[in-house]
Amino acid sequence: MKEIFNNARLGGAAFPSSHVAISLIALFLNRKYNKYLIPIYFPFTITLFISTVYLYAHYFVDVLGGVFIGILFYYYVPPQYEMFNKLSRKLDKKFSFIFYK
Numbered sequence: 001m002k003e004i005f006n007n008a009r010l011g012g013a014a015f016p017s018s019h020v021a022i023s024l025i026a027l028f029l030n031r032k033y034n035k036y037l038i039p040i041y042f043p044f045t046i047t048l049f050i051s052t053v054y055l056y057a058h059y060f061v062d063v064l065g066g067v068f069i070g071i072l073f074y075y076y077v078p079p080q081y082e083m084f085n086k087l088s089r090k091l092d093k094k095f096s097f098i099f100y101k
Helices: 002-007 018-033 035-054 060-094
Strands: none
Touching: 018 035, 018 060, 035 060
């Protein structure tokens, strides 16, 4: 056991795996906008998840963190972006006399 774990060193692994998060977001966006690409894109996404652990690029928990971050960003960021745009438009109307003379 000691020899196995001493040889399994990760170089530059980071939590969470941004590659996993971005590929998952891209998969979700393809599901939303280009459904015909899902059968092509899905195997590549799963292969990326598995290969990052298999090739010792990340620990398994890094992949889980990437999945969590990907899901969080996909569902949380668009509503926040819309809320920010609405607030920005309100403030722009309210203070336009200051910024636009």
